[in-house]
Amino acid sequence: MSVFRAPETKTAPNYLPGTDLALELAEFYKVFGDISRIRILFALLDNELYVNELADLLNMSQSAVSHQLRILRQNKLVKVRKDGKNSLYSLDDEHVYRILTHGLEHISH
Amino acid sequence: MSVFRAPETKTAPNYLPGTDLALELAEFYKVFGDISRIRILFALLDNELYVNELADLLNMSQSAVSHQLRILRQNKLVKVRKDGKNSLYSLDDEHVYRILTHGLEHISH
DNA sequence: TATACATATGTACATATATACATATGTATA
DNA sequence: TATACATATGTATATATGTACATATGTATA
Numbered sequence: 185m186s187v188f189r190a191p192e193t194k195t196a197p198n199y200l201p202g203t204d205l206a207l208e209l210a211e212f213y214k215v216f217g218d219i220s221r222i223r224i225l226f227a228l229l230d231n232e233l234y235v236n237e238l239a240d241l242l243n244m245s246q247s248a249v250s251h252q253l254r255i256l257r258q259n260k261l262v263k264v265r266k267d268g269k270n271s272l273y274s275l276d277d278e279h280v281y282r283i284l285t286h287g288l289e290h291i292s293h
Numbered sequence: 294m295s296v297f298r299a300p301e302t303k304t305a306p307n308y309l310p311g312t313d314l315a316l317e318l319a320e321f322y323k324v325f326g327d328i329s330r331i332r333i334l335f336a337l338l339d340n341e342l343y344v345n346e347l348a349d350l351l352n353m354s355q356s357a358v359s360h361q362l363r364i365l366r367q368n369k370l371v372k373v374r375k376d377g378k379n380s381l382y383s384l385d386d387e388h389v390y391r392i393l394t395h396g397l398e399h400i401s402h
Numbered sequence: 403t404a405t406a407c408a409t410a411t412g413t414a415c416a417t418a419t420a421t422a423c424a425t426a427t428g429t430a431t432a
Numbered sequence: 433t434a435t436a437c438a439t440a441t442g443t444a445t446a447t448a449t450g451t452a453c454a455t456a457t458g459t460a461t462a
Binding site for chain 1: 310312314315316317318319320321322323324325326327328330331332335369386388391392393395396397398399400
């Protein structure tokens with residue numbers, strides 16, 4: 185990835201994304217930077233689950249789950265399907281699985 | 294990814310990582326969840342750079358850059374090479390590029 | 403309509419964290 | 433050794449953020 189360079193030789197970086205893009209990307213990764221949201225995403229990896237099922241499964245309050253689901257929804261990582269008074273949540277994006285997988289690859293060296 | 298399921302049918306999730314793993318993964322993504330670190334990583338994508346070069350390039354204080362480089366180092370995302378009194382930083386891991394790329398793919402829909 | 407229930411949301415607060423500032427450490431050169 | 437310079441680090445502080453608690457919204461059923 186990074187090319188070796190003699191200390192005296194200075195080359196400017198040839199790809200620097202604008203601040204806006206960097207910010208957007210940071211905001212995106214920030215969503216994955218919380219254990220509750222990670223656990224929710226893993227729970228939804230192969231299942232469509234109700235809010236209260238998530239709360240029970242993960243030992244979280246209904247409120248906390250709902251708040252985190254909102255963040256995940258806003259970032260298009262999960263989607264909702266209404267079922268009467270219940271809400272069924274599932275993953276929204278095909279990338280989510282790959283993103284989680286790559287993270288796991290990294291931390292397992 | 295997520296299998297359709299009738300509301301009455303309840304299946305337990307078949308893969309739930311332990312809390313420790315979820316925490317480790319969240320901590321890992323947290324590193325990407327900051328605009329300064331993202332900008333540093335992009336700057337290092339094709340270049341080996343000195344701390345002061347990064348500071349100039351990104352309009353950050355030397356201290357701020359150094360603090361963030363420490364976090365990136367501890368998470369094995371960048372590595373250092375000493376050159377006298379200078380330090381040359383570069384990406385440490387082949388995954389970094391792919392992780393950034395996937396993030397970009399997601400936010401660009 | 404009244405009640406029960408599932409989910410969403412407003413708010414307060416405790417905790418985490420990025421940066422500025424000051425300073426320490428380490429290296430090269432006079 | 434003294435000085436200049438690059439980088440690292442300790443600390444304080446302002447800001448961001450996750451969760452608890454209370455409550456609102458919306459739906460099904462009696």
